[in-house]
Amino acid sequence: MAxxxxxxxxxxxxxxxxxxxxxxxxxxxxFARRPSLGLSTRLLLLPxxxxxxxxxxxxxxxxxxxxxxxxxxxxxxxxxxxxxxxxPRLGTGAYSTREELGKYVNPYxxxxxxxxxxAHLFFFTEIVRGMWLVLEQFFRPPYTIMYPFEKGxxxxxxxxxxxxxxxxxxxxxxxACKLCEAICPAQAITIESEARLDGSRxxxxxxxxxxxxxxxxxxxxxxxxxxxxETQNQEFSTETREELLYNKEKLLANxxxxxxxxxANLHADHVYR
Numbered sequence: 001m002a003x004x005x006x007x008x009x010x011x012x013x014x015x016x017x018x019x020x021x022x023x024x025x026x027x028x029x030x031f032a033r034r035p036s037l038g039l040s041t042r043l044l045l046l047p048x049x050x051x052x053x054x055x056x057x058x059x060x061x062x063x064x065x066x067x068x069x070x071x072x073x074x075x076x077x078x079x080x081x082x083x084x085x086x087x088p089r090l091g092t093g094a095y096s097t098r099e100e101l102g103k104y105v106n107p108y109x110x111x112x113x114x115x116x117x118x119a120h121l122f123f124f125t126e127i128v129r130g131m132w133l134v135l136e137q138f139f140r141p142p143y144t145i146m147y148p149f150e151k152g153x154x155x156x157x158x159x160x161x162x163x164x165x166x167x168x169x170x171x172x173x174x175x176a177c178k179l180c181e182a183i184c185p186a187q188a189i190t191i192e193s194e195a196r197l198d199g200s201r202x203x204x205x206x207x208x209x210x211x212x213x214x215x216x217x218x219x220x221x222x223x224x225x226x227x228x229x230e231t232q233n234q235e236f237s238t239e240t241r242e243e244l245l246y247n248k249e250k251l252l253a254n255x256x257x258x259x260x261x262x263x264a265n266l267h268a269d270h271v272y273r
Contacts, residue, residue, distance in 0.1 A: 148235075156265040159215045159230040162208055162246065163254035165262065172252070173227035176203045180219035180228050188212035189219060206251060210236075210244040226266065231258040 112120075119125065145152060165173050176193030192205035219228050231254065238244055255262070 154232050156268045157217075158232045158234075159217045159220075161231050161233040161236045161254060162210070162213070162219075162251060163229055163231050163258055163262065164206065164248065164251040165227055165229060165255045165259065166252070172202060173225045174203050174206065175225060175227070176201045177224065179222040179224070183218045183222045185216060185218065186212040186214050203248065206248040208246045208251065210246055211241060229255070229262050229266075231262055232265070233258065 167173055176191060178191050178193075181189040181191045188209045190205065190207045190209075191203055193201055193203050195201055215230065217230060220226075220230055223229075228251075233254075
């Protein structure tokens with residue numbers, strides 16, 4: 001029984017010795033970096049029966065060491081070497097007071113005051129602001145147009161109903177190269193061609209399924225002779241699906257009707273190509 005108690009006390013002494021040496025080393029390293037703190041904050045180690053222990057004075061100093069470190073500024077003569085280590089939000093020293101630290105971490109600083117919040121709450125400023133936005137529209141000219149009697153402007157690049165063009169002599173422009181048929185992403189164009197007696201190649205069939213068309217304009221961009229175009233006509237709704245299956249005669253009729261408009265739009269856009 002006595003041997004067991006002696007072993008337990010020995011283990012307790014060894015643990016206390018390790019803790020004491022660790023605390024001593026930590027405090028000595030802190031004083032080596034901060035010699036300006038003075039002797040009043042040093043750790044006091046007093047022997048008792050050849051076993052080191054921490055005195056109540058040392059414990060009191062350890063409990064207040066953090067407040068001392070926060071309260072006392074740094075006095076380092078090598079200012080140039082330590083200026084880049086200092087935080088721009090702190091004071092001139094490496095340690096600042098609690099009041100200075102709290103001034104920069106205050107989440108309510110710079111926000112609306114209680115009076116401003118009360119004014120917004122009781123006077124309904126957001127509602128008044130929205131009503132004023134509506135009220136000022138009474139003094140502006142209206143944006144509404146009386147469609148279909150009035151129509152807004154359209155861009156020269158507007159892509160509407162398709163058409164096939166002719167030369168001024170009346171001859172068809174299409175040479176049946178089938179580039180428009182190949183580039184159409186919706187596969188809405190179907191072309192058949194044959195050779196004429198003079199050796200030229202012309203179309204015998206040029207169909208466009210307008211229910212498939214996505215109006216991307218690739219056919220107009222791919223055509224080397226500006227034969228297939230998209231006019232500015234956007235009013236071509238029908239009552240039946242079959243009326244949206246355009247053949248060659250329908251496309252040529254659209255081109256004859258809108259030739260002047262198409263020529264003017266192509267001329268206005270040619271400077272950008």
